[in-house]
Amino acid sequence: MKNLPQKIRSKKLNSRVDLTAMVSVSFLLIIFFMLVGELSKPKALDLSMPERHCDDKFDCVITCGTDTRRIITVLLDDNNKIITYSGLLFNPLEDPKKVSYGNNGIRKILLEKSNTIREHSAAIGKPKYGPIVIIKPSKKCNFKNLVDILDEMAIAKIDTYAIVPEYTPEESKLLASK
Template sequence: MKNLPQKVRSRKLNSRVDLTAMVSVSFLLIIFFMVVGELSKPKAMNIDFPDKDCDDCLPTYVEENLSLTILLDKNNRIISYSGIIPVPSNTSKNIEYGKNGIRKELLKRNKIALEYSAKQGKPGRGIVVMIKPSRNSNYGNLIEILDELKIAKINTYNIDPEFTSEESKLLASN
C-alpha cells in the first residue's frame, strides 16, 4: 500500500478567557458611582417656622438675661446685644468670628443664662439667640453662626431677616 498522506487535523486551542480582572474593575466602578452618588446629594437643614395664623405660636417675651441678638452685616461684621435695643442690658459690641470672638461670647452668655434660669426654678433653660442677617451679609456668615451655636450647645435660636429701625441705625452707626 501506498503511503497515503495523513489528514492533518487542526487542533483546537482552549478559548477560555479569564474575566477576573474585568470583575474587579466592574466592582470598583460600582463602588465609585455609589460613593459619588451619595456625596453629590444636597445637604440641607430643616427649619421649622410657626404658622402665621396661629395665635398660640407667636413668640413670647424672653427676659433680657436669657436673650442675645446677633446682627450680621457686610465684611464679616457681627454686632450683638442683650435685651431690647432701646434699652440693651449691655452695650452693643462688635465681635469677630472664631473661638476667641463669637464662640467665647455665646459660651459666656449661655452660662449666665443657665445660672439665672436655675435660680428662677427652671434649670436647663439656656439662652435664646436671635440671628438677624442683613441684606449685605452673605450666606456663609449665617452658616458660621449656626455652627458656633451648635458648638456652644445652644438649641434655641431664631433667624429673622426683619430689622427694626433701631437695629438699622445701630448697623449704620457701627
C-alpha cells in the same frame, strides 16, 4: 375453624395541633401593640409664647418668653461684621458691641452668656431655660456668615435660636454707626 378475616382496625391518628404558627402570630401581635403604644404616647414640648411690651418711645415689641435676660441678638452684616447685644435694643443689658468670628469672638461671648443665663435659670428653679438667640442677617450678609453663626450655635450648645430677616430701624442705625 376457619380463619376468619380479622377486622382491620383503623389507625388512630394523633390529634395534636401544631401551635408554631399561633405562637409566631402572638409574638408579632405583642410587638405590634407595644410599638403602637409607644408611638401613640403624647410628646410634650415647652412652649414659650411671646408677650408684648409697650413703651412710649417705641412701638410694641415682641419679647420671647418672660425674661428678657435670656435674649441675645446677633446682627450680621457684610465683611464678616457681627454686632451683638443682650436684652432689648431700647433697654439693653450691656452696650452693643462689634465682635468677630472665632474662639475669642462670638464663640466666647455666646459661651459666657449661655453659662450665665443657665446659672441664673437654675437659681430661679428653671434649669431647662437657656439663652434665646435671635440671628438677624442683613441683605448684604453672605451665606457663609450665616452658616458660620449656625455652627457657633452648635458649638455653644444653644438649642433655641431664630433667624429673623427683618431689622428694626434702630438696628439699621446701629449697623450703620458701628
